[in-house]
Amino acid sequence: MKAIFSLLLLSLFTFGAKAQENNHLILDKNAFRDSINAKKVLLLDVRRAEEFEAGHIEKALNFNVLDSLNFRAQVEQLDPETPVYLYCRSGNRSGKAAVIMQEMGFRTLYDLKGGYLGWTEENAAAAKNE
Secondary structure (H helix, E strand, O other), rough: OOHHHHHHHHHHHHHHHHHHHHEEEEEEEHHHHHHHHHHHOOEEEEEOOHHHHHHOOOEEEEEOOOHHHHHEEEEEEEOOOOEEEOOOOOHHHHHHHHHHHHHOOOOOOEEEHHHHHHHHHHHHHHHHOO
């Protein structure tokens, strides 16, 4: 019984340490928009070039995370101390990009919840109300 309790405590401590190391935060559309409008940020669209050309958030760079060799080479040119705001189509690829970038030493990553699809839905709704 004592061994099980010790194992449980050890696993909780390990999980807590991992959670504290996570530097990938998912922001809702409003917080993401406010952040990228309020300060100079590195905004990174991780979709394919065709998707980017069909529409993207103003001032975004396009690094295709599905092209892993080029993606890593492009990311290596960036400052890992600079906060990076990521997005993709729906949030899946940007999560993968965040994992890769964390492994490469990036310290602060923000991800757009719902991706570009969510971004355009909100902006389309706001335009209708104006």
